[in-house]
Structures are given as structure tokens and as C-alpha cells.
Amino acid sequence: MNFMLNSMILLSIVILTLPLMINLAFPHKTNHFPAYCKNAVKLAFLTSLPPLILFVYADTSHHTTWSHHTSINTLNLSMSFKLDHFSIIFIPIAFYVTWSILEFSLWYMHTDPKIHQFFKYLITFLLTMIILVSANNLFQLFIGWEGVGIMSFMLIGWWYGRSDANTAALQAVLYNRIGDIGFMLTMAWLMINNNSWDLQHIFMTNMNTLALLGLIIAATGKSAQFGLHPWLPSAMEGPTPVSALLHSSTMVVAGIFLLIRFHPMMENNNTALTTALCLGATTTLFTAMCAITQNDIKKIVAFSTSSQLGLMMVTIGLNQPHLAFLHICTHAFFKAMLFLCSGSIIHSLNNEQDIRKMGGLLHILPITSSALMTGSLALMGTPFLAGFYSKDSIIEAMNTSYINSWAMVMTLIATSLTAIYSLRIIYFALLNQPRFPPMSPINENNPNLTNPITRLALGSIFAAFILTMNIPPTSMVPMTMPPALKLTALIVTIIGLIIPMELNLLINKLPTTPMIHTDNFSNMLGYFTHLFHRMYPLANLQMGQHIATMLIDLNWYEKTGPKGQANLHNTTSSYITSTQKGLIKTYFLSFIITIPAIFAMIT
């Protein structure tokens, strides 16, 4: 019984590697490989549940270390797993969500000839994610970190014949790499100053601001905070199961997870906390603003993910890592479900992703639309659904703490914008009359489609309740506050629901649409991608071309050299002579006025 926790978690990880090893050993036996993968993940989920129950009721947590270690001079590296509060709760949730997504992929990627490779990639991704989450030293975490980055690259570029997909995959890898610079900065600092990459050793000493900022940069890259955010909406080029798994529940929370792991270090460093707070607030507001005018259903959900990631970063900046972790767990459920519902809608409408060409799906796709509405309500923080426990607690903690008030205002505005874009999805996709062509293969009969959505819907309704009732108590959240502060999240969300509905009724019947500059700002993603991906490289290349070809001839000979001088003199003298009009009498008259004036001034 003593060793049940770590042996069962290790068993679940081994079960996870079984499909990969079978694929390695028998590469041509592919009859039931996808179903086999799904069953393996289901079994791994069930195997990881007893450790969760043990942790909840007996508060056991383990660190398992292999004693065989490599050493680089004085730095020791060994393979070790840290099974504490965060990993033990996250691992079953990751397995549950992945199980549902794999079952959904059986339906979604059914006609894809390389479906086996797809499942292999998804299993590899999950394996690296588990390595990341359960790592006890930074080297193993980095292995998982890079692993999820590479699998993200391969999965976003799944349909590699499409140039947009290749560009998006490359963009994801590049932005993640920029974040990795911060990670390596922290690792180097720790190697020099702490001589250890083990989390236990690090927690006994201090970390200075530079190392913590390195971690924040790493989180900015991996979790798409403002500044390194454009890869996340572009990553929607990948298939919907990939978006559901990587870019909503698991990979993008890796950066936040890293900061949560290092929370004992960040508690005392106000610079790092303030940086995280302001960065998170900027991210959540900016991406929510971009989400409200998008027309692609997957992009709206992607921006919603980015906004929630900003909210998690705000929570870390508030020094509430356990609330951020709770939000990670609950967010996984409803965001994955939102993606699965959009996948169901997309496939049913024959690969139509534009919400302006959907409509009236409320009664045609009952399970999908109920799940979509449940997920949107959970995202908005409706009381007692999944999002409420985490999101409302975050906003309460924010309202009652002494923080930057600008960050607080931004987060509240972003919360109301959440309601706006969720309402937009529901309005355009589900309500009113259909705007899609009549011969669409609308079908919900396959249990591979409905079971995962139902399971995740149950999760997004009940999971947060079960989690908050059962996890051990952690850092204190403020419990008492004036009723107005307590109801802030709810009021802001309701305002965010009522105002767009009223505006819609006012403006809907106009014959022409006026050009609104804020609409253009929001639709062009704040001009960030336009400036940094198009205009800045173009300016650099044009300057390079100018220097290479035109600098010597045009500039030195013509503009600053001989011809330029002649030109300058020509233009100057023609300008001056044209001002002189030869009005001799007027000039003399001016003398007669100014000379007595000077006399009068002297005497």
C-alpha cells in the first residue's frame, strides 16, 4: 500500500507507451490501432484514478527518483518524477480529456488515410505532456517542453499540402523557440548559481529576478501571452482534435504550469509578480478584443483560450497559484468540449468554418448545440457550472487584493467580452435561420461523436464541484467581501450579455454598414500580425535591397554628391529669387517706419 501511488502512476504512463511500442514492433498490424490507442488511454485514465483518490483522502505525495544519474562536473541529473498536488490532479484530467478526444478523432479523422500516424502523434504528445507535468528536475521538464513543441509542429502541419498550415506550424515553432530562450536563461542561471536543476534543491534557496523573468518569458512563448501570441490563432490550421487537445487543454497550459511549479520562488519577488499580472491582464483584454469580430468559429475559440490563459497569468500575478491550477483543470473540460462541438458542426456542414454561413443548428444538432451552450455558459462563469468555481474565485481574489487597478479593470472588461463572443458563437451558429446549403451531411448518429461530447459535458458541469470539495486546502483565498464585489463577475457578464443584444436590435436593420475603425482594429488582430509579420520584414528587405543596389549610385553620387549639390543650389536660389519681388519703394518705406521706431526706443 505504501508504494501504490507512484507504482500506479508509473503503470499508467507505461500503459500509455504501449501503443507506441506495439507500433514500433509490429508496424504493419494496423487493423484496430486507433481503437487500441483509445482503449489504452482509457485504461491509463482508470489506472491513474486510485492515486488521485489516495492523494485526496490520505494526502500522500511522492517524489520518485531513479538513483542512476549522469553528472556534468558537479551537476547531477537523474530521472525523477514529482507526484504532488499539481501532477496527481492534472494527470487524470489530461487522460480523461485525451480519451474523449481520441474517441472523437475516431469519428473526425475516419476518412483520413494516415489516421494511424495521427493517433501515434497524439499518444506521443500526451506522453511528453505527462513527462512535463511530472518532472522533478528542469532537464526532464525541458524534455517534455520540447516534446510538446515538436508534436505541436507536426500536428498543426498535418495537412501539409496546404501552405497556410505549414506557415502556421513554422510560426508555432518559432514563437515557442523565442520563449525557450527564457527557459534556457533560467536553466543556465540555476546551473551557475544553484548547481542543481532539481526542484527540491531550488526551493531551498533564492532565485533572483532575472531567473524568474526567464521563466515568465518561457511562459509567454508557450502559453501565448501578449507579444508572442500570434501562433495560437494560426495553430487552428490543424485538425480539430489537435486544437482541442493541444491548444486548449494541455500544451498551452504548460507555460502556466511551469510558473505554478515555481510559485514558492515567485511569492517574494514583487517584480516578477507585477510583470506576470500586467502581462496577463494585457493578454486577456487584447485577445478578447480580437475575438469579438472573428468569423471563423475555431479562431473565436482559440482567442477565447488565449484570453483564459491571460486570466491564469493574472492569477499567478496575484500570488494565487492554486487558483490558477484549478482554472487549468476546469478550463480543460469546457474548452475541449467547445472544440469538439465546433468539430462536429464543421464536419456536419461539409467543412464550413465561417459562422456567417452557419445557422439554425439548434434543433438539427441537439447534442452538439446543448453541449455548445453548456460549454459557453461554463466559460462565462455561470454560477455552479465548471467555470464558476475557478473564474469567480479569481475575480474575487483580484477585487480584494492590493493590485494594479488598471490590470483589474482590464480583466473585468475582458470578462464581459467573454460573454460577448460566446453569445456571438451561439447566435451565429445555432439560432435563426440556416445559412448553409441544403445538402449538408448533418449527422449525429455515431456514438464516437456523441459519447465524448456527453462525457466532457458531464465533466464541465460536475468536475469543478467535485474538485473543489475534495482537494486539500491550500493558500487562503479571501472569503469575506462586500456583496457588490462578490457579484462583480456576474454583473459584468450580464452586462456583457445585455449590451450586445440591445445593440444588435438597434443596428441590425441598417442598409449599409459604416466603416468602424475599432472593428477594423479588432478584426486585424490589433494590426500586430500585420505589423510584425508583413510590414517589418518588408521594410527590412526593402532597406537591404536599397543598400545593395541603389546606395552607391543613387545616394553617394546623386543625392549627397555632385548632382545633389547642384540640385540644392538650384532649388534654393530659385526659391529665394522668387520671393524677392523687386518692390523697391515698399522696401524704402519700411526703412522710414523702422528707423524712427528705433530712435524712439533708444531715447
Place this chain on the structure above:
Amino acid sequence: MTSISLNLIIAFSLALAGVLIYRSHLISTLLCLEGMILSLFILIALLISHFHILSVSIAPLILLVFSACEAGVGLALLVKISSDYGNDYVQNLNLLQC
């Protein structure tokens, strides 16, 4: 200030006004310029003899020499202009006008 000096200063100012304000003939400028020089000459000579500053006695003579030169230059310009245009109207001098 003695009344003679005041008289001569008024004469100078009148001649200056005559230089700067004229209608069409260039020769009026040159004549009033001569008037300015004359009044200045008499003013300096009177001041020298009134205050007995005999060491600057050469100043009026130098003034006279330079005024003769400048009158010559002015007359040469006037002769050239009148030989080109036939009269000395100022509105003829408009070649540099845009």
C-alpha cells in the same frame, strides 16, 4: 542742444525722408542723398568748432571725398539706366521680378 544742431538734424531727417519716399524718378533719391551728405558735413564742422575738438578736423574732409565718389557712382548708374530706358522711372527696374 543748440538750435543750429537741431536745425541741421531736421534737415538731415527731411533729406532721409526724401531718399526713402519718392514716386517715380530715381534722380530725386540721388539729390536727397546729396542733401543728407551736405547737412552732415555742416553738422560735423559746426560741432568741431563749437566744442573745440580740433583733432578730428579731418573728418568733414574725408566725408566730402567719399560723398563725391558715391555721387559719381550714383550718377553713372543713372546715366546707364536712362541710356537703356530713355527715362529714370523706378518701375522700369523690374527684371528680377517673378
